[in-house]
Amino acid sequence: MSIFGRGSSAVQSSGAINPQTVEMAVTELEMVTDVFNRIVNTCHNKCISTRYAEPDLNKGESVCVDRCVAKFFEVNKKIGEKLQAMGAANSGGSPVGGSSFGGL
Template identity: 40%
Template sequence: MSFFLNSLRGNQEVSQEKLDVAGVQFDAMCSTFNNILSTCLEKCIPHEGFGEPDLTKGEQCCIDRCVAKMHYSNRLIGGFVQTRGFGPENQLRHYSRFVAKEKVDDPKN
């Protein structure tokens, strides 16, 4: 969400459009994190009670592999979806106005 708190560009105002985009991004990341958490816990942690307060070495390795696989597949699917034209410019109604405003405000142009 640092795009609306970017200190390199000086003072920027926080608009509702930027907050809307940040909200969508936050919801997507939160959903992805919760999905990874529930899937990996279900797969790697035994259901018959907890005998130890810490994870065992096997549980730690299982969770590490599970999270790595989920993260990789999420990136792979996200890239595929973007190549098919399902990027933010098509799905988020405020995105095109945000990009146009950023190009106008960019001091490099």
């Protein structure tokens, strides 16, 4: 038994930073933010009148935004499945990770 440390796995889970773990968390956060910003932009273009006669979303705009977001996620899923299928066809495996695809 060593007096110098509690063993590497104990340190790992409570003390030291694993650069790969942090990097993956950062990448995931940036990806989600990017998708969010794209939806905000795209659905604004689709649903919001640029006359800006009033400061609130009107009924029609609100409903349009809800459907726009839902449809965007559907397209996201379809294209994710397509890319996954293509990756599987090309390399015998999914291009990145796999099961979390299209689920965002």
